Amino acid sequence: MGKTEKIAKLKKKLAKVTAELEAARSHTHKVAPLAPPGGFPALPRIDGVRFAAVSAGVRYPGRTDVMLALLDPGTSVAGVFTRSATRSAPVLDCQEKIGGDASGGAAIIVNSGNSNAFTGASGQKAVAAITAEVARVTGVPQARVFSSSTGVIGEPLPFERITAKLDELNAALSPDGIAGAARAIMTTDTFPKGAGAEVMIDGAPVRIAGIAKGSGMIAPDMATMLVYIFTDAKIAKAELQAMLGDLTDRTFNNITVDSDTSTSDTLLLAATGASGVSVDGNAAFRDALHGVMLDLAHQVVRDGEGATKFVEVRVSGAASDADARTHAMAIANSPLVKTAIAGEDPNWGRIVMAIGKSGAAADRDRLTIRFGDILVAENGWVSPDYREELGAGYMKNAELVIAVDLGLGDGTATVWTCDLTHGYIQINADYRS
Amino acid sequence: MGKTEKIAKLKKKLAKVTAELEAARSHTHKVAPLAPPGGFPALPRIDGVRFAAVSAGVRYPGRTDVMLALLDPGTSVAGVFTRSATRSAPVLDCQEKIGGDASGGAAIIVNSGNSNAFTGASGQKAVAAITAEVARVTGVPQARVFSSSTGVIGEPLPFERITAKLDELNAALSPDGIAGAARAIMTTDTFPKGAGAEVMIDGAPVRIAGIAKGSGMIAPDMATMLVYIFTDAKIAKAELQAMLGDLTDRTFNNITVDSDTSTSDTLLLAATGASGVSVDGNAAFRDALHGVMLDLAHQVVRDGEGATKFVEVRVSGAASDADARTHAMAIANSPLVKTAIAGEDPNWGRIVMAIGKSGAAADRDRLTIRFGDILVAENGWVSPDYREELGAGYMKNAELVIAVDLGLGDGTATVWTCDLTHGYIQINADYRS
Known part of the structure; x- marks a missing residue:
């Protein structure tokens, strides 16, 4: 290879690596991937x-x-x-x-x-x-x-x-x-x-x-x-x-x-x-x-900072609606649950962890956990029909439903959250400086 | 510049950018930067x-x-x-x-x-x-x-x-x-x-x-x-x-x-x-x-996952010790406080936010906030002697003290935490997969 060719090749590679570095560091000030399609909606005019x-x-x-x-x-x-x-x-x-x-x-x-x-x-x-x-x-x-x-x-x-x-x-x-x-x-x-x-x-x-x-x-x-x-x-x-x-x-x-x-x-x-x-x-x-x-x-x-996944957390069967909300918020706010979602990891063990720490009533052996329609865990353990590929495939969706039934009562709650990604760190580690 | 020189220069730049890219992507499985120096300590032998x-x-x-x-x-x-x-x-x-x-x-x-x-x-x-x-x-x-x-x-x-x-x-x-x-x-x-x-x-x-x-x-x-x-x-x-x-x-x-x-x-x-x-x-x-x-x-x-800063949060003047701990934990667990620390941003406004949301008693106008010995905020606003450069300089330390006085009573608490960085996301977005 001649020197001119070598220069061209090195330049090309440098441009590629530089672009990758920029992407790795980028602030993603572009529109969030979960933004509703079609832009700002046509709103009705309100007289007055x-x-x-x-x-x-x-x-x-x-x-x-x-x-x-x-x-x-x-x-x-x-x-x-x-x-x-x-x-x-x-x-x-x-x-x-x-x-x-x-x-x-x-x-x-x-x-x-x-x-x-x-x-x-x-x-x-x-x-x-x-x-x-x-x-x-x-x-x-x-x-x-x-x-x-x-x-x-x-x-x-x-x-x-x-x-x-x-x-x-x-x-x-x-x-x-x-x-x-x-x-x-x-x-x-x-x-x-x-x-x-x-x-x-x-x-x-x-x-x-x-x-x-x-x-x-x-x-x-x-x-x-x-x-x-x-x-x-x-x-x-x-x-x-x-x-x-x-x-x-x-x-x-x-x-x-x-x-x-x-x-x-x-x-x-x-x-x-x-x-x-x-x-x-x-x-x-x-x-x-x-x-x-x-x-x-x-x-x-x-539009959650750095969000790439929109997550609905549905809790049912809790001792009360307040308990259901406590569990749902513990799941939705857990950094370990949110990073698992970011990594498309069907890590339901972290959901069990979040329920356990929430402080609201729970019985390990009466819990049921679903990803969408997929039964993941029941009777205190992973469901016999659950396969890791099912969960992993589901987690690739941009919109996820995590459903938990406590098996204790009639309390229900639904909360919405997003994942925790590098984007959140990037936006907040230098928002003001 | 001759072609040989140019090739050398491009190669050098490529090596540098590639290293930066690797650093940006790396899992940092190496020893945490905050590890005690000298490795595992010599421990006394315990008979029995x-x-x-x-x-x-x-x-x-x-x-x-x-x-x-x-x-x-x-x-x-x-x-x-x-x-x-x-x-x-x-x-x-x-x-x-x-x-x-x-x-x-x-x-x-x-x-x-x-x-x-x-x-x-x-x-x-x-x-x-x-x-x-x-x-x-x-x-x-x-x-x-x-x-x-x-x-x-x-x-x-x-x-x-x-x-x-x-x-x-x-x-x-x-x-x-x-x-x-x-x-x-x-x-x-x-x-x-x-x-x-x-x-x-x-x-x-x-x-x-x-x-x-x-x-x-x-x-x-x-x-x-x-x-x-x-x-x-x-x-x-x-x-x-x-x-x-x-x-x-x-x-x-x-x-x-x-x-x-x-x-x-x-x-x-x-x-x-x-x-x-x-x-x-x-x-x-x-x-x-x-x-x-x-x-x-x-x-x-x-050794907190991804940690680059060791942070002591001291709360005094709270209505009770329990209130002091609630405030201290609200600060120590706030993702916005933790990312600001990661970014070495003296963003004391986020500390005010965390105190406000904690649910324990606080009076905006009686709060005092210090970074180490630096008086940052008092009387419901930034201290007249505080300069952003002081806070920014302090945040460059690997060991930080955030001290908050509520001005309400005798309650105190001290908790310890670390910052929230890309390392945490990297470790937890694919810990299991």
């Missing part, structure tokens, strides 16, 4: 609410990072929030304001890039400044301006960058702006999250549209991440709040990416009433809202 | 106990995987065990036997490679077969033969491979065999773990020597991993058991690698009495035993 998004340069250059939603007078707003003992200034402010008088309309202002959490007195000052300016610009009472912030913890929020953009935001408000709003609230998310529904009630359509952000620090307690859901239904404030709390326990409170709970988790649900259709006590509306919330919750898991 | 190790081929080829320790008549044996609801057959058998009559001597038989956990009736049969054969070969009553197994969960233990080696083991017993025993019980451990002490009591020496294994599935509950400690002290059985339980709560129960609790955690403490020195109520002996247990517990953390 308008949206705008803008680039304020809070932290991220070259992208939108502030959204404003303006709600017509008469809109009921319900909310659930993190129970973290170190919750952020905007969460504390929202909690004070929720349930107030609906006659003057309402506004929701959200920034990404900085969570305004653990920022002491300066955090409260920033919330006061932002909500006062939103009130001035939009004409909504300050007591009805809800704010959220998401991003890095402990750095002062440069609120003047946000207030400087409020006139621009107000001028850009549009009933079709929800997709832009969903994009503006992203942090480590790799895709914007939206879900909607339209349901006929008494012959008239009622619409629901929601957006969410969240990818890491996901183990919601009470509410979750940032979620905003809008409907043109007419519904009493108290019923809206009760329905939201109940459905949150069946959706967002049953997902976990990494067992870590955000200081900023906020879920706001606004009912403008513009459809003129009353949905008090209506099961179809409740089901539709449940569906939208579950869809958004699943999208958060699908 | 002899050790042997053998290669039985339970799972791993080409290494020792079974150890036997034979204890003279009159030896008191105390033990603490996992509280897992799915604990293994050998753990259940040990729990039944602990506290029995000490007159006939005792034996401890341990294999690595297979944990004999979740193996149903076959698991009990294996334990019965092994302990019966050990009794026959050594002359110790079967009720005094304690067995442990560590390794993969849910596969039948090929116990005949172990019983076939018992004559060989018995013949090889030696008072100096403890280092070989420490090696035989390793699984994903990268170094054998030992610690010892010699303390003068009433002018006579009393000796303690202990060994441990453990690297992943480490969040002990009650006892931990596999730990065997031997002393020639004379001590009443009940006092030995009480002391062991109390010291376990201050050592092994305060370490965590990954928040997952083993089905096989076992800690046995044997006092042969051969020194003739009574240590009932002796503080110096208790302190020496505490030191040996803490040393072994720290070695388990230092």
Whole structure:
């Protein structure tokens, strides 16, 4: 081989190895492999609410990072929030304001890039400044301006960058702006999250549209991440709040990416009433809202940091529903279960381990474990019909169901999680530095 | 540049990139970077106990995987065990036997490679077969033969491979065999773990020597991993058991690698009495035993799967000791805190998050956080004197102290953990497959 050939060959090999190294190190800022196909969904327009998004340069250059939603007078707003003992200034402010008088309309202002959490007195000052300016610009009472912030913890929020953009935001408000709003609230998310529904009630359509952000620090307690859901239904404030709390326990409170709970988790649900259709006590509306919330919750898991597998953990036969949830969460949060899933290893022994450590009642000899429809373990041991190839083949799927029956009672729970991969380490070992 | 030069340069670059790629992909089966320097320590010889190790081929080829320790008549044996609801057959058998009559001597038989956990009736049969054969070969009553197994969960233990080696083991017993025993019980451990002490009591020496294994599935509950400690002290059985339980709560129960609790955690403490020195109520002996247990517990953390940082989390000023431990464990188990440490990112916001989610009492505005001696946060915000460079510089150390004061009461706790790295994912995404 001549020298020229040798150079060409070495160059080719170098390019290949360099590409492999880059892949091994890459941050995978591309869209998560579990993202719903087809991109952001077409959401129904909700009369009574308008949206705008803008680039304020809070932290991220070259992208939108502030959204404003303006709600017509008469809109009921319900909310659930993190129970973290170190919750952020905007969460504390929202909690004070929720349930107030609906006659003057309402506004929701959200920034990404900085969570305004653990920022002491300066955090409260920033919330006061932002909500006062939103009130001035939009004409909504300050007591009805809800704010959220998401991003890095402990750095002062440069609120003047946000207030400087409020006139621009107000001028850009549009009933079709929800997709832009969903994009503006992203942090480590790799895709914007939206879900909607339209349901006929008494012959008239009622619409629901929601957006969410969240990818890491996901183990919601009470509410979750940032979620905003809008409907043109007419519904009493108290019923809206009760329905939201109940459905949150069946959706967002049953997902976990990494067992870590955000200081900023906020879920706001606004009912403008513009459809003129009353949905008090209506099961179809409740089901539709449940569906939208579950869809958004699943999208958060699908965008879990570094996730390559979407996992449903179903627990039945527990002594109580609470015990079932404890077992399900122990499985869903176990680093050893999550890494086994990442490695496509049907390591059901780690599921037994997680059940054993959870603290909830379990009897080793009454446990049944299934991967999808495959019976894996029963009577305190591996099932006689189980073959490792069956489990290994199943684990290659991107969507997995792990079903555990305790054989003790009627308690059930279903939670959703993702695997734990190199991607999670890469994203979080240098998110801030 | 000539072609020859160019070829040389390309070759050099290719070698460098290839090495980096290999490093990025490597399993790092080499000794953990946090291993104590100097290798396995010189441990004092404990009169009344002899050790042997053998290669039985339970799972791993080409290494020792079974150890036997034979204890003279009159030896008191105390033990603490996992509280897992799915604990293994050998753990259940040990729990039944602990506290029995000490007159006939005792034996401890341990294999690595297979944990004999979740193996149903076959698991009990294996334990019965092994302990019966050990009794026959050594002359110790079967009720005094304690067995442990560590390794993969849910596969039948090929116990005949172990019983076939018992004559060989018995013949090889030696008072100096403890280092070989420490090696035989390793699984994903990268170094054998030992610690010892010699303390003068009433002018006579009393000796303690202990060994441990453990690297992943480490969040002990009650006892931990596999730990065997031997002393020639004379001590009443009940006092030995009480002391062991109390010291376990201050050592092994305060370490965590990954928040997952083993089905096989076992800690046995044997006092042969051969020194003739009574240590009932002796503080110096208790302190020496505490030191040996803490040393072994720290070695388990230092060998935490993929660990590159050894982290002490000190919590003070909590409403109670229990609250302090809850906060400390929330910090030590948080994937976001652990990945930040891996990335040498002084991300104290994630510590605030972990305190907030723990469920124990906290007041955001009374928190103080320190990295070593560096005051990071106080009064609900970053300290005015804190500079990011200070924190970033500190995080480069391999041994870190994170100190949190809640400002609420007198409760304190200290726990030890390690960081969460690519190494953990690599080891656990294909441990079994």
